[in-house]
Amino acid sequence: xxxxxxxxxxxxxxxxxxxxxxxxxxxxxxxxxxxxxxxxxxxxxxxxxxxxxxxxxxxxxxxxxxxxxxxxxxxxxxxxxxxxxxxxxxxxxxxxxxxxxxxxxxxxxxxxxxxxxxxxxxxxxxxxxxxxxxxxxxxxxxxxxxxxxxxxxxxxxxxxxxxxxxxxxxxxxxxxxxxxxxxxxxxxxxxxxxxxxxxxxxxxxxxxxxxxxxxxxxxxxxxxxxxxxxxxxxxxxxxxxxxxxxxxxxxxxxxxxxxxxxxxxxxxxxxxxxxxxxxxxxxxxxxxxxxxxxxxxxxxxxxxxxxxxx
Amino acid sequence: xxxxxxxxxxxxxxxxxxxxxxxxxxxxxxxxxxxxxxxxxxxxxxxxxxxxxxxxxxxxxxxxxxxxxxxxxxxxxxxxxxxxxxxxxxxxxxxxxxxxxxxxxxxxxxxxxxxxxxxxxxxxxxxxxxxxxxxxxxxxxxxxxxxxxxxxxxxxxxxxxxxxxxxxxxxxxxxxxxxxxxxxxxxxxxxxxxxxxxxxxxxxxxxxxxxxxxxxxxxxxxxxxxxxxxxxxxxxxxxxxxxxxxxxxxxxxxxxxxxxxxxxxxxxxxxxxxxxxxxxxxxxxxxxxxxxxxxxxxxxxxxxxxxxxxxxxxxxxxxxxxxxx
Amino acid sequence: xxxxxxxxxxxxxxxxxxxxxxxxxxxxxxxxxxxxxxxxxxxxxxxxxxxxxxxxxxxxxxxxxxxxxxxxxxxxxxxxxxxxxxxxxxxxxxxxxxxxxxxxxxxxxxxxxxxxxxxxxxxxxxxxxxxxxxxxxxxxxxxxxxxxxxxxxxxxxxxxxxxxxxxxxxxxxxxxxxxxxxxxxxxxxxxxxxxxxxxxxxxxxxxxxxxxxxxxxxxxxxxxxxxxxxxxxxxxxxxxxxxxxxxxxxxxxxxxxxxxxxxxxxxxxxxxxxxxxxxxxxxxxxxxxxxxxxxxxxxxxxxxxxxxxxxxxxxxxxxxxxx
Numbered sequence: 001x002x003x004x005x006x007x008x009x010x011x012x013x014x015x016x017x018x019x020x021x022x023x024x025x026x027x028x029x030x031x032x033x034x035x036x037x038x039x040x041x042x043x044x045x046x047x048x049x050x051x052x053x054x055x056x057x058x059x060x061x062x063x064x065x066x067x068x069x070x071x072x073x074x075x076x077x078x079x080x081x082x083x084x085x086x087x088x089x090x091x092x093x094x095x096x097x098x099x100x101x102x103x104x105x106x107x108x109x110x111x112x113x114x115x116x117x118x119x120x121x122x123x124x125x126x127x128x129x130x131x132x133x134x135x136x137x138x139x140x141x142x143x144x145x146x147x148x149x150x151x152x153x154x155x156x157x158x159x160x161x162x163x164x165x166x167x168x169x170x171x172x173x174x175x176x177x178x179x180x181x182x183x184x185x186x187x188x189x190x191x192x193x194x195x196x197x198x199x200x201x202x203x204x205x206x207x208x209x210x211x212x213x214x215x216x217x218x219x220x221x222x223x224x225x226x227x228x229x230x231x232x233x234x235x236x237x238x239x240x241x242x243x244x245x246x247x248x249x250x251x252x253x254x255x256x257x258x259x260x261x262x263x264x265x266x267x268x269x270x271x272x273x274x275x276x277x278x279x280x281x282x283x284x285x286x287x288x289x290x291x292x293x294x295x296x297x298x299x300x301x302x303x304x305x306x307x308x309x310x
Numbered sequence: 311x312x313x314x315x316x317x318x319x320x321x322x323x324x325x326x327x328x329x330x331x332x333x334x335x336x337x338x339x340x341x342x343x344x345x346x347x348x349x350x351x352x353x354x355x356x357x358x359x360x361x362x363x364x365x366x367x368x369x370x371x372x373x374x375x376x377x378x379x380x381x382x383x384x385x386x387x388x389x390x391x392x393x394x395x396x397x398x399x400x401x402x403x404x405x406x407x408x409x410x411x412x413x414x415x416x417x418x419x420x421x422x423x424x425x426x427x428x429x430x431x432x433x434x435x436x437x438x439x440x441x442x443x444x445x446x447x448x449x450x451x452x453x454x455x456x457x458x459x460x461x462x463x464x465x466x467x468x469x470x471x472x473x474x475x476x477x478x479x480x481x482x483x484x485x486x487x488x489x490x491x492x493x494x495x496x497x498x499x500x501x502x503x504x505x506x507x508x509x510x511x512x513x514x515x516x517x518x519x520x521x522x523x524x525x526x527x528x529x530x531x532x533x534x535x536x537x538x539x540x541x542x543x544x545x546x547x548x549x550x551x552x553x554x555x556x557x558x559x560x561x562x563x564x565x566x567x568x569x570x571x572x573x574x575x576x577x578x579x580x581x582x583x584x585x586x587x588x589x590x591x592x593x594x595x596x597x598x599x600x601x602x603x604x605x606x607x608x609x610x611x612x613x614x615x616x617x618x619x620x621x622x623x624x625x626x627x628x629x630x631x632x633x634x635x
Numbered sequence: 636x637x638x639x640x641x642x643x644x645x646x647x648x649x650x651x652x653x654x655x656x657x658x659x660x661x662x663x664x665x666x667x668x669x670x671x672x673x674x675x676x677x678x679x680x681x682x683x684x685x686x687x688x689x690x691x692x693x694x695x696x697x698x699x700x701x702x703x704x705x706x707x708x709x710x711x712x713x714x715x716x717x718x719x720x721x722x723x724x725x726x727x728x729x730x731x732x733x734x735x736x737x738x739x740x741x742x743x744x745x746x747x748x749x750x751x752x753x754x755x756x757x758x759x760x761x762x763x764x765x766x767x768x769x770x771x772x773x774x775x776x777x778x779x780x781x782x783x784x785x786x787x788x789x790x791x792x793x794x795x796x797x798x799x800x801x802x803x804x805x806x807x808x809x810x811x812x813x814x815x816x817x818x819x820x821x822x823x824x825x826x827x828x829x830x831x832x833x834x835x836x837x838x839x840x841x842x843x844x845x846x847x848x849x850x851x852x853x854x855x856x857x858x859x860x861x862x863x864x865x866x867x868x869x870x871x872x873x874x875x876x877x878x879x880x881x882x883x884x885x886x887x888x889x890x891x892x893x894x895x896x897x898x899x900x901x902x903x904x905x906x907x908x909x910x911x912x913x914x915x916x917x918x919x920x921x922x923x924x925x926x927x928x929x930x931x932x933x934x935x936x937x938x939x940x941x942x943x944x945x946x947x948x949x950x951x952x953x954x955x956x957x958x
Contacts, residue, residue: 028744028788038327201740204700205804209754210727219753223744352823467912497685497850499909502894506908524824527853527896550900568828569898571853578835579828579857585793586823 032227035305042301045294052291056102065093067100067259079279086279088267098283101259105241105288108175108254112240113233115179120186121222121229127187128194129217139191142184150181158252167255174253178240186232193225227306231299238295245288261288314485314518315341315364315403320378322356322363325371331589333359333373335542338616341486346512346519348533348550350526350565354586356542357522361488363388364520365403366395382486401431404479406472408491413475414463420447421459424478431482446477450507469500473507480511488520493528505531526569530554538562541587541597544616548623558625560602560633596627604629637676640844641697641730641812646670646706648689648696652917664917666692668868669706671943674812679838679845681859681876683852683891687916689868690848691735694814697846698730699723710812728758731805735817737797741789748785751775751803758808771807777840778803779833795826802833812844819854831858852895856880861949864888867916867924870943874950884946884957887925923955931956 037043055062065083071091079086085094127138154177161173197203198221206216241261247253248262249269256263261284268280322334334356341347349357362368364380364387380387382403387395399405407413414423424446425439434442440459447455450473463471472492479487489508493501509532512519521532529536529550536553538546538561546559557563566572567580584601587593593600599609608628616626627633647670649663666689674680682690695701697708699715708715715726734740741750752761752771761767772782778799789797798818805813815834819827835858837843849855855862856876863873864887872885883889890907909928914920920927926936935955943953 028790031790201734201736202742204695205732205734205740205801206742206753207700208698208727208730208732209757209804209808210724211753211757215757219745220742224742352825469912497913498852498894499685499890500912501896502906502908505896506906525896526824526898530898530900531896554898554900565824566898568825569853570828570831570851570857571895572898573857579832581829581832582825583829585795585826 032305036301039301042297045297049294059099063096065096067096097259101261101264104260108244109237109240111175112178113236116182117233119183124187124190128191142187146184167258171254231303235299238292312343313340314343316381318379321376323376324373329590332542339537341518344516345534348529348536349522351539355539357539400427401482403486404484405488406475406479406492408494420474427481446481450477486518490522545626552623558619558630559627560604561598639673640676641674642709643672644707647704649704665868670870674844677842679859681855681862682848683855684865688865690865694816728808729810730812731810732814733801733805733818737794746786751807774803798830815847867919871953884952885954886929
């Protein structure tokens, strides 16, 4: 057969090819960043949260006082040059305690969420990918966890275990409790995501190419759920901070002398303090509010940025 | 011939974060009484937005009709009150959409949804409306109309739902029916049924039809007159026979040459290189010039005007006389 | 004549219908019901049919993306459906698929070069590096994509270009057979023809066989050598393209052909308008599945399932009345 001259020149090479070559390559993350930056409230929230985190981390540089240092000659002072937010009833520097308390609150929030993400992704991912009876069993377990009455459980654990451990250890206990109780929501989301991704044609295409199951999970499924996990984790941090402060306020969470925003407010909880020493409870209250608000706004912004339809 | 609807220099823009999208950019055409006008174009050419602008169904924001007139029976629909346009919608002009699955409300019976329009516009009683609904369902060729009126949309197949949509649209005997890709979601044998019904009703009720589609096959079966759109502009406007026999715009010619069923055995398909331009960054001059094999330097400078190239045949191309199939 | 590459015998794929909490089986959707066909080397077999006729399921089942319920698939004589794991991996290199949806068929988090190159690394044909990149570019060029597209993500491309990426991915392992599952249905007309030309060019150059699934008869007629028509999970007619389009024997094929609106206003034909809707594949009619809509129906059609028989010259029809 005579060699035919086959014209394999692409029909569609763009006419304005040159400008296209110069065009910046947008990775999915770049695209998300760009969309996120368009959302003003979220960007402002990010800046404010950044300042709060920075202040909390740099606390030793911002205050000269140790948060645990007692000074019985200098109790219940109003704000002054020496103590910018006054002192508490044991003469400890309030600013230093608020900042240190922030560190504890953020730590609790982040660690609780790390536990939540690990458990939630693992369990949701396995349930979603394997389906069938594996899915059935894991989801029933998830439902059992979701049905735990949160407060009574925490009160019981706190009462049984709490008295035998140091305040430091109690902080870690709170992290674990919050994490272990919050993963079911995430597990359900991840499972749903994986279930719908599994039906996408690109997963079928990977199968047709002979790609191993493990690789399909790691390269095709997980990266496509990361966005949702990040959004959930962000908002999870906010709710963990709120829960921790609520627990600490009830005296069931992080125990004194370790400060946290929740127990700082709890500390100032009598009529006299509320009326006459607002410097004790307004700053931690405001900080809880601002931090949670900011994280939620950032989470909203991320959700919109990650959603490919927007 | 009497003109039922006249669209003059219609411009509908969308104001997005990234810039202004000129979805419809100076469109002129008219619909004659009792005739079918076809609007053809690829996705994003503005054909659906044109239809929605006529009934003022553009979501505002981000969309806005910035210029133009839509004259329907001596009224300019772009200027009339909100109340008046609601009276016209569904009564004088009605519309059917592509998706028969989502165009009906799942929680109401078919009969109620057809009757609702009649009770609203023609002030019929519930009983009369139901009787009329049964008549309409019979008219669009659904058997057992008495049973169907009591059924919910999910109990019907896609083709049935599209017929119900047509029954609903025609219930008030509108003068104009706008059909936006009415058969795209349907199978060919069902499509044939629907097109037959539309043609039949057109001749019986003397309704004008504005048929929007990307399928030149459907157009050739249905339309009396055709408008070809590209990037928000009308590029060609001609009676059906004239358009298929003697297309004058390179885009129309390219479209026809790329349909496999029009190509002879063994012949390579013609293609239009590249893709439809991004509406945010339209090329200078004629929007089609980067993909046009007839393009000259002149085409890059100014937008060509839609001009008459033969009696009743308009094309927006400076070289319309030279280009042939 | 060229050799038979792929042979499908009595292939069945039933999807169970389950109800209730314990998921008890109450019936089957017979998506593919006793289909037999063969495809020769370098040939395109078009498969047409309306939605729900099982044409996509057929393509996926014979590639073992779905587990077949019964039947046999032989590729170059080798049993596909019962092949052990290591052999199936070898077969994957030979048999590929291109999907309809240019959006959901590409992983949004992978670059074009990752998408095209992934399988090459997986099968140990290349290691990551310059050689792999060069080969990936070579394939991309074949499919009308340029080198600078390599590091871009699917969302940066138009529908037509995405479909080219899908073709490049399927082509990477140099298969000899590709199932093209409605590859142009989601594209605009002017883009469709670009992708159709790509398929025909690749076939001429690489001698690939296609099973080209589509509901668009115009496209199928243009690209195929032989065409099969499916209705409710069964093949009702299979013949040489010209024999099928110009001299169809099955009433359904005749109705289907007459239903296509032809883009030529001067051509007016007698149209066969079929009554009613396509029955549910979960509860297909007895006997010949088409008898509920057939204008020539006789008693035998309601009772006996017609045999898929050769009328001569490899023109297969499943109709009692066809001669």
